Amino acid sequence: MLxxxxxxxxxxxxxxxxxxxxxxxALTEALNPLTRGERADPVIxxxxxxxxxxxxxxxTLERLQETELGLETALVNCWQNYSGxxxxxxILENLGRxxxxxxxxxxxxxxxxxxxxxxxxxxxVLDEVDQLEDKGIIYDLRRMPQFTIVLITNREEDLFGSIxxxxxxxxxxTRTIHFxxxxxxxxxxxxxxxxxxxFSHPDPISTKLLEEIADAAAGDARVAITVLxxxxxxxxxxxREQITSADIADAIPEGRQAVRDQNLEALKPTQRTLYxxxxxxxxxxxxxxxxxxxxAEYEERADDPVGNRQVRRHLNKLDHYELVTIxxxxxxxxxxxxxxxxx
DNA sequence: CTTCCACAGGAATAACAGGCAC
DNA sequence: GTGCCTGTTATTCCTGTGGAAG
Numbered sequence: 001m002l003x004x005x006x007x008x009x010x011x012x013x014x015x016x017x018x019x020x021x022x023x024x025x026a027l028t029e030a031l032n033p034l035t036r037g038e039r040a041d042p043v044i045x046x047x048x049x050x051x052x053x054x055x056x057x058x059x060t061l062e063r064l065q066e067t068e069l070g071l072e073t074a075l076v077n078c079w080q081n082y083s084g085x086x087x088x089x090x091i092l093e094n095l096g097r098x099x100x101x102x103x104x105x106x107x108x109x110x111x112x113x114x115x116x117x118x119x120x121x122x123x124x125v126l127d128e129v130d131q132l133e134d135k136g137i138i139y140d141l142r143r144m145p146q147f148t149i150v151l152i153t154n155r156e157e158d159l160f161g162s163i164x165x166x167x168x169x170x171x172x173x174t175r176t177i178h179f180x181x182x183x184x185x186x187x188x189x190x191x192x193x194x195x196x197x198x199f200s201h202p203d204p205i206s207t208k209l210l211e212e213i214a215d216a217a218a219g220d221a222r223v224a225i226t227v228l229x230x231x232x233x234x235x236x237x238x239x240r241e242q243i244t245s246a247d248i249a250d251a252i253p254e255g256r257q258a259v260r261d262q263n264l265e266a267l268k269p270t271q272r273t274l275y276x277x278x279x280x281x282x283x284x285x286x287x288x289x290x291x292x293x294x295x296a297e298y299e300e301r302a303d304d305p306v307g308n309r310q311v312r313r314h315l316n317k318l319d320h321y322e323l324v325t326i327x328x329x330x331x332x333x334x335x336x337x338x339x340x341x342x343x
Numbered sequence: 344c345t346t347c348c349a350c351a352g353g354a355a356t357a358a359c360a361g362g363c364a365c
Numbered sequence: 366g367t368g369c370c371t372g373t374t375a376t377t378c379c380t381g382t383g384g385a386a387g
Contacts, residue, residue: 310375330383357375364368
């Protein structure tokens with residue numbers, strides 16, 4: 001049944017982006033000075049997960065590069081590259097200006113120097129920029145005229161809440177492009193075209209069933225496509241040529257889980273252990289966890305446990321990733337799970 | 344009200360890993 | 366190889382906070 005499974009994978013970027021014409025136009029317009037060889041003002045892109053922020057940015061830049069031959073781009077995911085150093089390193093890597101060899105032993109200042117010496121024209125995209133620890137590098141990049149900056153974040157407050165005033169004033173008044181979640185019919189249409197590309201004929205899924213998926217995904221295309229993929233696998237395993245409503249019902253939790261697992265993959269072992277402990281505790285007791293219990297449980301489970309100061313640092317990190325919630329500032333501290341609203 | 348103490352998080356510092364020069 | 370950079374992770378020591386018990 002699956003003829004082209006590639007198009008259902010999360011990293012797949014379709015040739016045409018649907019239902020984002022307005023945003024595409026806005027971004028293209030904002031970047032328009034580049035077609036005159038000038039640097040464009042920074043752009044901030046906001047909106048919840050799975051609404052096509054990253055895809056649209058990639059797509060728009062690729063189109064732009066078709067006409068602007070000298071234009072280079074560097075897209076950095078700050079989730080994976082959260083230190084200023086790593087982000088800068090990735091940018092240089094994208095530009096092919098990687099230090100003579102791979103990695104380290106070069107101070108951050110020198111990475112900045114190398115970027116300053118760069119003499120082309122480049123659009124730097126900082127994806128998930130709220131995860132970037134050292135926001136100061138945005139300021140440094142902003143001062144280099146070769147670079148046009150695009151910042152992608154879920155909520156603008158998350159970004160402005162953690163940057164200092166001089167950067168804030170530098171970014172103030174920049175254009176913001178906001179993405180709304182997909183509507184039911186939009187998401188259904190997206191699923192339709194992905195399904196058409198992915199499956200062999202005869203078509204194994206009706207549009208009505210796609211609508212069920214779209215409804216369950218609540219505007220998040222990544223969840224929707226993952227659910228579709230899992231449902232197809234379910235049907236395939238059962239040796240059927242048609243996807244049924246039951247396949248979809250089974251695939252909804254699986255799909256959500258798969259999306260969440262993708263996030264957990266990026267965690268360090270200590271962080272994953274801590275997350276699992278909290279997850280188990282909360283699902284068993286239905287209430288957030290007390291620090292002493294958490295520390296004790298962690299020390300029991302980890303084969304080489306880390307000190308509790310460091311545990312606290314990791315917990316803050318998990319909070320920053322919005323996987324864990326922290327309440328209370330002292331003895332009232334409790335660690336809970338971020339509710340991924342079940343809709 | 345005061346005292347206690349579990350807990351947070353800042354600062355300094357060390358241990359480690361990779362790259363580079365010798 | 367040895368030493369010397371670097372960023373990163375962890376430890377140690379410390380002060381401050383706020384709920385709870387006396």
